Amino acid sequence: MENVFLRGRNDGYEIEIPADRNFTDSLTDLQALLKKVRAEDTSTTEISFKVRTGRRILTADQRQALYDLVAQFTNFKILEVTADVMDQQTVATLLRSKQVHLVPNTIRSGQEASYDGDVVLLGSVHQGATLKASHNIYVVGTAQGILHAGYPDNAEAIIAGNLQQAAQLRIADLVEIVADDQSITRAQFAYIDDLHKLITAKLTELPKLKPKLYQQLEEQ
Structure with a gap:
């Protein structure tokens, strides 16, 4: 069983550390892979790495160990570390808001929760079920049905988190069928842009694309 995967990209490499692998073993295997990359590429050009950790949020010590390992190699740099789940700090911030509703239960096919x-x-939201919110929806669990944020006409709302399995994303009066969009992955958010189109982007882009919302989250 492999403990880490390294894939080439146009702008560098992607490192995948599966959540079900032992992290220490993954670092050991990663070190061997990085040595191989260094041996094959002896140029002085900076080589960048994007790290994905699946459904695991790295602890501060784990992140530091990862960065220290990559820093051992000249001109190697980590651009970002992303997970397919929302981190605990983000969830805790949301919970401090008085207008946040926790939905720990299952919304089954044919049911609608608003x-x-x-x-x-x-x-979870099963196929054939619908979850509606007048403001934002943050997905920590799983959604295979319809997620409708900004209901009925709040175009400033977003849907964030694990969006990959959802049947449809709706914000205000716009609809996105996720099955038709292969670019949608887990750690993303959906929003309505200036041209009134429903767009998805990485969660790491939230501060830039939705600065007011991001500022509100930071202030809570």
């Missing part, structure tokens, strides 16, 4: 305010989905 909330006034923000929603943190801890449970």
Whole structure:
């Protein structure tokens, strides 16, 4: 069983550290892979790495160990470390808001749940089920049905988190069928842009694309 995967990209490499592998073993295997990359590429050009950790949030010590390992190699640099789940700090910030509703249960096929305010989905939305919120929806659990944020006409709302399995994403009056969009992955958020189109982007882009919302989250 491999403990780490290294894939080439146009702008460098992607490192995948599966959540079900022992992290120490993954670092050992990664070191061997990086030595191989260094041996094959002796240029002085900087080589960048994007790290994905799946459904595992790295601890501060784990992140430091990862960065220290890559720093051992000249001109190697980590651009970002992303996971397919929302981190605990983000969830804790959301929970401090008075308008946040926790949904720990399962919304089954044929059912519809509607909330006034923000929603943190801890449970699941089955196929054929619908979750509506007047503001934002944050997916920590799983969603295979319809997620409708900004219901009925709040175009400033977003849907963030694990979006890959959702049947549809809806914000205000716009709809995105996820099955038709192969670019949608887990750690993303959906929003309506200046041209009134429903767009998805990486969660790491939230501060740039939705600065007001990001500032509100930081202030809570």
